[in-house]
Amino acid sequence: MTNAFSLFSSLKDQIASRQARVATVGLGYVGLPLALTISETGFPTTGLDLNDRRVAAINAGEQVISYFAPDRVATAVASGKFRATSDFSALSETDVILICVPTPLSPAREPDLSYVVRAAEGISSWLRPGQLVVLESTVWPGATAGVIKPILERGGLRTGDDFFLAFSPEREDPGNEKFDTRSIPKVVGADDQKSRELIDLFYSQIVSKTVPVSSLATAEAVKLVENSFRTVNIALVNEMKVAMEAMGVDVWEVVQAAATKPFGYMPFYPGPGIGGDCIPVSPAYLSWRARDVGSSLPIVDLARTNNENAPDMIAGRVAVEVSRRHGVAVSDAQILILGIAYKKDVEDTRVSPALAILKRLESMGAKVDYHDPYFPVMPLTRDDPELAGRKSVALTEDAVSRYDAVVVTTDHSHVDYGLVGRSAKLVLDTRNVFAKVGAIGNGAPVVKI
Ligand SMILES: NC(=O)c1ccc[n+]([C@@H]2O[C@H](COP(=O)([O-])OP(=O)(O)OC[C@H]3O[C@@H](n4cnc5c(N)ncnc54)[C@H](O)[C@@H]3O)[C@@H](O)[C@H]2O)c1
Structure with missing residues (x-):
């Protein structure tokens, strides 16, 4: 032997x-x-x-x-x-x-x-x-x-x-x-x-x-292909969201109905952009390697760009909505970001689109606070070290009512959406969570963005 x-x-x-x-x-x-x-x-x-x-x-x-x-x-x-x-x-x-x-x-x-x-x-x-x-x-x-x-x-x-x-x-x-x-x-x-x-x-x-x-x-490529597939489809549905809205159609309802097709369709949902340490990174690795070997992945690259721009588009939409509905310029607006984790029910803010939206709104002059049950205090992260140490605002009717808009960026399960709906002046929902939990604000308009 x-x-x-x-x-x-x-x-x-x-x-x-x-x-x-x-x-x-x-x-x-x-x-x-x-x-x-x-x-x-x-x-x-x-x-x-x-x-x-x-x-x-x-x-x-x-x-x-x-x-x-x-x-x-x-x-x-x-x-x-x-x-x-x-x-x-x-x-x-x-x-x-x-x-x-x-x-x-x-x-x-x-x-x-x-x-x-x-x-x-x-x-x-x-x-x-x-x-x-x-x-x-x-x-x-x-x-x-x-x-x-x-x-x-x-x-x-x-x-x-x-x-x-x-x-x-x-x-x-x-x-x-x-x-x-x-x-x-x-x-x-x-x-x-x-x-x-x-x-x-x-x-x-x-x-x-x-x-x-x-x-x-081959094993290395499997992972990158899986995540690139996800990246492209998320970019696609976010693109659909904008076009559907212009047509007066609710993209969420469309996706839900399309998902009943038993073959040839897989639902992806719109949102404020992609996050975490995994999905946004994989397509960049694959694209880099493709260039390295003299090839290219233009569809993947376009999807990456669209996803990277998604938080800016949401911030721009927030500015338009507070101005149109309250006559408040974004530079004078007070905004509450609801959820800073990159996705629901995890304590992870790496590459979170919520943080990109928060920073973009602040760069436009808005005063921005956040609430997240997983983060009483904002953690230190590689990408957003300057945000570390900020404190989560307690979710009381009194506190919520002070903001010109509440922007739902993460659809955590343990958030009192009923309270937000009752007390907010305006809810801008990037996750469709208000419709999902049936918390239609009595008084506050809830706008899917
Ligand atoms: N988080 C996800 O959802 C997810 C999903 C699939 C794949 N991945 C991939 O898995 C890998 C790990 O991701 P993660 O989310 O677990 O990362 P992480 O940041 O949560 O954890 C990495 C850990 O490794 C430790 N570490 C760093 N360098 C080390 C070293 N030289 N020796 C010993 N420990 C070291 C760090 O202290 C940290 O605790 C990444 O390649 C990521 O892309 C992540």
Whole structure:
């Protein structure tokens, strides 16, 4: 038996018996649910994160992510199957290493792989024969083989012989009540047969269905294509919204009715723009890579531009509505932004269109406050550090009645829309939430924008 084969078959046995020790590098919105799911399946799991405060909170059993069951982290820690650490040397005692660190855009709006590079360098120092390394972070097709593999091989170990390398894109949808880590099918890909077999076997133990693909680049591309599809369709429905309104037609009603077609149509809903660390980023990665290889994606690029402009269009519409309905110039207007998270029921403001709208209205001279039950205080983010520390306004009738308009930017479930409808002078609803919850303001006009 060759050494490569014995390394492969011994890891295979460990995975099959769930004795393989697993590490996730990065304990964020993706890495933490993944680490917990793996430990809940029975694999001894270590979560590694550079953020000492997060590591301490996790080890103390804090809930950490709002949509988790309150005792999920505490139960995992108490089981003895899961712990968090910031010490990379822990990797030497693991068999499977999953990289779940951020892959944002650089200030020039190009792929920023610095976090994955740093994670790969950290792993490289502790890499030993017989380990399986899996990149989960969103990257452009070719990045795992072209950027990560050479870093891991620096110490002389060879992929496919001494250690194994795979890519499996994250499809986590924070706050989704229907699908979680376990029930979302997991795409798995690698460039050599042994790595392909190991990654498929590993995820077959954890998720309900794996979807094996033939290469690292294919698996990388799947994620970008999924999110680019979403990007294009969101831009399309927002474009439809403007045209439908000019025709006197409610786009929400149109989408709802169109969605009853059992084939050939999938509903996407209008909104204030796209946000989060994932959907806006993926098409930029794909487009960048397309240019890099001498191709192009003009439809994707146009959709990105439309989505990036969406918050400005909403801010412009707010200015028009307060002037037309109250005779108040936007420079004198007082506006309440309802919801700063990028989507409902999550505590995440990264790339949130609500913050872009808030800043745009302020640049027009308006006085803008916000209310968000998830953010009593505005957090520090990479893109909007100047907003950190602002405080959420309490949602009382008295407070709401003082604003010229309330702009609904996020449709959180736990907001008293009835109170807003009763006390606001004007509601500008980018999410159609007032119609959905039936909170038609008695007095306040509710305008879908
Ligand atoms: N959030 C989502 O909804 C989502 C969905 C699908 C895919 N993704 C992708 O998953 C990846 C991770 O995203 P996320 O939302 O979990 O990010 P996140 O910012 O929530 O978490 C990343 C964590 O990694 C830690 N970290 C950064 N560099 C590190 C390093 N070198 N070593 C150890 N820890 C490190 C950070 O401290 C942070 O806790 C990204 O590529 C993202 O595009 C995210």
